[in-house]
Amino acid sequence: MTVITDFIHLLLLLLMPPLLLGVINKTKALFAGRVGPPLLQPYYDLIRLMRKGMVLSTTTTWVFRAAPLVTLAAVVLAGLFVPLGPFAAPLGFTGDLVLFAYLFGLARFFTTTAALDTGSPFEGMGAAREVTFACFSEPALFLAFLVLAKLSGTLSLTPMLHAPLTVPLFGLPLASLVLVAAGLFVVLLAENSRIPIDDPNTHLELTMIHEVMVLDHSGPLFGLILYGAAVKLFVLSALVLHVLVPVQTGWAAVNWLLFVVEMLGVAVAIGVVESAMARLQLRHVPTLLVAASLLCGFGFLLMLR
Amino acid sequence: MITWWLLISVGVIAVSGVPGLLLSRQSDLGQRIAAVLNVIGSASGGAALVLQHAHPELSRAISIQWALPVGRFAVAADDLGLIFLVPILLISALGSIYGLTYWLQREHVGNGRKLRLCWGLLTAGMAMVVLARDGVLFLMAWEVMALAAFFLVATEDNKPEVREAAWVYLVATHVGTLSLFAFFALLRYGTGSFQLWSALPASVAPRTAMALFIVGAVGFGLKAGLMPLHVWLPGAHANAPSHVSAILSGVMLKAGLYGLVRVTALLPNPPAWWGVTLLVAGVLSAVLGICFATGQRDLKRLLAYSSIENVGIITLGLGLATLGRSLNRADWVVLGLGGALLHVLNHGLFKPLLFMGAGGILHAAHTRQMDLLGGLGKRMPRTSVLFVIGAVAISGLPPLNGFIGELFIYLGLFRTVTSTGGWGWVGLAAPALALVGAIAVASFVKLLGAVFAGTARSAHAAHAHDPDTLMLLPMWTLAGGCLFIGVVPLFVIGVLDRAVAGWAPPTLGSLGTIRNYVSVAWLTATAIALLAAVTLGALMLTWWRVNKPVRAAGTWDCGYARPTARMQYSGSSLSQMMVELLEWVLWPRRKSPKIDQVFAAPTDFESDVPDVVLDRGLLPSFGFAGRTLTWARAIQRGPVQVYLLYVLGILILLLLFA
Numbered sequence: 001m002t003v004i005t006d007f008i009h010l011l012l013l014l015l016m017p018p019l020l021l022g023v024i025n026k027t028k029a030l031f032a033g034r035v036g037p038p039l040l041q042p043y044y045d046l047i048r049l050m051r052k053g054m055v056l057s058t059t060t061t062w063v064f065r066a067a068p069l070v071t072l073a074a075v076v077l078a079g080l081f082v083p084l085g086p087f088a089a090p091l092g093f094t095g096d097l098v099l100f101a102y103l104f105g106l107a108r109f110f111t112t113t114a115a116l117d118t119g120s121p122f123e124g125m126g127a128a129r130e131v132t133f134a135c136f137s138e139p140a141l142f143l144a145f146l147v148l149a150k151l152s153g154t155l156s157l158t159p160m161l162h163a164p165l166t167v168p169l170f171g172l173p174l175a176s177l178v179l180v181a182a183g184l185f186v187v188l189l190a191e192n193s194r195i196p197i198d199d200p201n202t203h204l205e206l207t208m209i210h211e212v213m214v215l216d217h218s219g220p221l222f223g224l225i226l227y228g229a230a231v232k233l234f235v236l237s238a239l240v241l242h243v244l245v246p247v248q249t250g251w252a253a254v255n256w257l258l259f260v261v262e263m264l265g266v267a268v269a270i271g272v273v274e275s276a277m278a279r280l281q282l283r284h285v286p287t288l289l290v291a292a293s294l295l296c297g298f299g300f301l302l303m304l305r
Numbered sequence: 306m307i308t309w310w311l312l313i314s315v316g317v318i319a320v321s322g323v324p325g326l327l328l329s330r331q332s333d334l335g336q337r338i339a340a341v342l343n344v345i346g347s348a349s350g351g352a353a354l355v356l357q358h359a360h361p362e363l364s365r366a367i368s369i370q371w372a373l374p375v376g377r378f379a380v381a382a383d384d385l386g387l388i389f390l391v392p393i394l395l396i397s398a399l400g401s402i403y404g405l406t407y408w409l410q411r412e413h414v415g416n417g418r419k420l421r422l423c424w425g426l427l428t429a430g431m432a433m434v435v436l437a438r439d440g441v442l443f444l445m446a447w448e449v450m451a452l453a454a455f456f457l458v459a460t461e462d463n464k465p466e467v468r469e470a471a472w473v474y475l476v477a478t479h480v481g482t483l484s485l486f487a488f489f490a491l492l493r494y495g496t497g498s499f500q501l502w503s504a505l506p507a508s509v510a511p512r513t514a515m516a517l518f519i520v521g522a523v524g525f526g527l528k529a530g531l532m533p534l535h536v537w538l539p540g541a542h543a544n545a546p547s548h549v550s551a552i553l554s555g556v557m558l559k560a561g562l563y564g565l566v567r568v569t570a571l572l573p574n575p576p577a578w579w580g581v582t583l584l585v586a587g588v589l590s591a592v593l594g595i596c597f598a599t600g601q602r603d604l605k606r607l608l609a610y611s612s613i614e615n616v617g618i619i620t621l622g623l624g625l626a627t628l629g630r631s632l633n634r635a636d637w638v639v640l641g642l643g644g645a646l647l648h649v650l651n652h653g654l655f656k657p658l659l660f661m662g663a664g665g666i667l668h669a670a671h672t673r674q675m676d677l678l679g680g681l682g683k684r685m686p687r688t689s690v691l692f693v694i695g696a697v698a699i700s701g702l703p704p705l706n707g708f709i710g711e712l713f714i715y716l717g718l719f720r721t722v723t724s725t726g727g728w729g730w731v732g733l734a735a736p737a738l739a740l741v742g743a744i745a746v747a748s749f750v751k752l753l754g755a756v757f758a759g760t761a762r763s764a765h766a767a768h769a770h771d772p773d774t775l776m777l778l779p780m781w782t783l784a785g786g787c788l789f790i791g792v793v794p795l796f797v798i799g800v801l802d803r804a805v806a807g808w809a810p811p812t813l814g815s816l817g818t819i820r821n822y823v824s825v826a827w828l829t830a831t832a833i834a835l836l837a838a839v840t841l842g843a844l845m846l847t848w849w850r851v852n853k854p855v856r857a858a859g860t861w862d863c864g865y866a867r868p869t870a871r872m873q874y875s876g877s878s879l880s881q882m883m884v885e886l887l888e889w890v891l892w893p894r895r896k897s898p899k900i901d902q903v904f905a906a907p908t909d910f911e912s913d914v915p916d917v918v919l920d921r922g923l924l925p926s927f928g929f930a931g932r933t934l935t936w937a938r939a940i941q942r943g944p945v946q947v948y949l950l951y952v953l954g955i956l957i958l959l960l961l962f963a
Contacts, residue, residue: 055858057858066839093823096827098712102701116753118860119759132747139743297736
């Protein structure tokens, strides 16, 4: 049974991420009154990129080429520790929550270093913003982990993230979880460079974060980066889902279906946020992220009682 | 037997610089002899430590009456000392090899011999601090260490900034020593002897214990460089020759931490505020240290501030363990102290690696200003690989060693939350540590970006090249150590467990080992998985490149016709956003021109992050004191005879009142 669960986990982790991007883009298109690209467009893009040649900047070194690989490896490995729906994750040990967070740190380290490797001031700006904003989202994530650790009494992601399933309908833990869910959703938007923190659709703007860091990557390297970003979105969405909609049924098949629907729901929600909001001014982004930390912090204080 | 062996090894290192004094200034022979003696002494000492670990029953404490009226020559090695001795011996040997090229006697005729004499003395002093079991011997070793470090910092005493940094260090270290005199006097008062590091007897009044903790924390905290006692650290570590910075930062700071570890073990059941104080001090040091690091423009000052951060992380772990001691929580003790001690080892590997790397850059490009460097990734490929390894390790990222140490501390902090008893708020240190980790990534990405990425911003950087093998070899060794502990932490767990057991009070009962709380096999497995995935990906990419077109072109510049190196994002611009957000802590100094015309004349902009405590607090207040207290100079005449008279007078007064 666990073999099948693990297999489905791996399958979803590796194959589903680009679909989320497709759903987000479709939602935004619908809001804007456009037909929009097909749902599967991100897959086509990836396949095409993998078949292309590439252009390497003469300024770059091995870091530039290694970064997409390290990033992808780190986020996929992180994804193996996050349970999907009510099923246990394939991997898990006491303390994996720290590994999870730090794998994203490793990915960030290499993405930003590679961006700087090109010597382009645009990419420098993106890198500076990425590392700066991460300083605000990282504490929020750990505060959320504190709440979940307190709730579950364990230090491993699978039982921690399954703890909200058994929370009574009324009471302090629920209030705390609501705060944490709000905080984590902001972290999800920030870490994946979505509106209102970053706008993934404009290129070459002076205000960009993630897209501007990968300007010089092309061909398969760029494909790896896009894919890695999609996997990251998938993994963090799956994480946030546990706090956002902690529901399960008695049947495994229904649970998987429910999970997929929920994930698509998160994608739609992101699409709605992106359609309904404008990107924040850069100097207001830290305020939003501090607010997210504070939400999680209040959630933790409630749990301390 | 083993203790004598260790002492002889330390003695060999202590005199390693002496033969050079008898040889010509122009000859490199003395330098080679010093390096050989250093390596022999360290290898022999290391072998003794291995034997000591395998057969602790063979090791016996030495205690000999000496000619001095106070104290004894008492020496012993234990499991806790081992953790501190390993980096001392390792970095001393590697640093002396590194120095063979870096500080070639022929090129440094004026100060090379002094440097090597003090290098040996510093190493021996630090080793004796760890080995000493008598207060008087401890203080003597401590002073040898402190003074040798002063002369090492002041190696290039022809430069005014070096002299200033050395003076600040000398004043700070003696304030610390003063505090330690009080500490040992109190200890003598409490226990009746100078014998060291047994727990205080139950008869000692709580007030005495409190005073002991306070003077101990100040004295040792000054040496460790805890905020706000860090004032001497950035200047001293930035202005010393790089291999000296490596040993000062990677090893000598740990002497202070060693003292703190011993002080917290003085009471079997210390009051909870001991642990809380250390926790708070640790968090403050870690957060503020790395905040200041991120604003620096000087490569070595950045590394120095990052040492303050790392000392903070270690103190945080120690604070958690001390709290566990107070509240009888074996898991906090094991994870807190285990993590702290592992971080002591780890920081002793990656910080020297980074400082030696910085030395290589300084050697090749003749500047520490990051904004003048750039493009070294292409010019110095080996150094760049080594620096990336060091940066990943020091940022606490998997799969390297920094992650393992921080993981233990995180787990300890999380366990305060999952347990009941009203100490859950201690867990708030975990998000603080996460903040530190994120800012560390920001700082080191800035460093790599400004120094190695892009193209050269100055002629110096444009002609830099990798240093020679003798300088690279020590760095490869250290990088290998980082990777080894990161992938196979099991190797050091046994050593840590024994050290923790030596520290924990017997009242705590069976401690268990770190492996009861963390699965080490999982850490190895994930590290290997990560490395394997990246290697596999790299192979696939290489294979792919064989039959697909790869074109080289310039970096995309948005169609701008003539991009120059000056248009790159500099280190200062990378950290500008961070510095602005942290303005209320960092108090950056800016000199920006006022532009009020449409066609402005050429102008310039300057920004810097000085040390708030030293440059904005202490130095101005010292200046004020110097101006207002001139009348007090009347007693400061100058001739030695007058001072001797003062000493005599004080002695007579003391005798009268005693």
